[in-house]
Amino acid sequence: MPVEFRAIVPKRRPLRKLGRLPTELTLLMGDLMTEAHDQLATYPPKPPESGYRRTGTLGRSWQHRVRGKTDRIEGEASSQGQIAPYNVTVQGPKQTARMRAIGWRTPKDVLNKLWPKWVQRVRTKIKEVTR
Numbered sequence: 001m002p003v004e005f006r007a008i009v010p011k012r013r014p015l016r017k018l019g020r021l022p023t024e025l026t027l028l029m030g031d032l033m034t035e036a037h038d039q040l041a042t043y044p045p046k047p048p049e050s051g052y053r054r055t056g057t058l059g060r061s062w063q064h065r066v067r068g069k070t071d072r073i074e075g076e077a078s079s080q081g082q083i084a085p086y087n088v089t090v091q092g093p094k095q096t097a098r099m100r101a102i103g104w105r106t107p108k109d110v111l112n113k114l115w116p117k118w119v120q121r122v123r124t125k126i127k128e129v130t131r
Helices: 016-041 057-061 097-102 107-130
Strands: 062-068 073-079
Touching: 016 057, 016 062, 016 073, 016 107, 057 062
Parallel strands: none
Antiparallel strands: 062 073
16 A cells, blocks of 8 residues: 655745844844943932042943844843952952942843843844744
């Protein structure tokens, strides 16, 4: 008894629109990183009792970049320690209670604030591209 195999071919190409999805998501990640960078580089209001002079060095030490491939898109924001070596105690992993009380935000703070809005934007973009 002969057995016959035939390929099931869709009438239209359902994945055709996915070709531009990585590019669209990379652009979206760039927008997220720009917003995160802006928030990290923005100083909180200066405490009234403070006598220190702000130079803007910490704000200028922040940079961001986006790396993307078809299967993985990464965004990274970082403060350059050689420009502002005190960054770890002001906005980094060793942030002091005083800096937190003044209102300095860490990358984790900014991500936690921005992420819900950006997850929705990613979902919307995926729906737009795949329609």
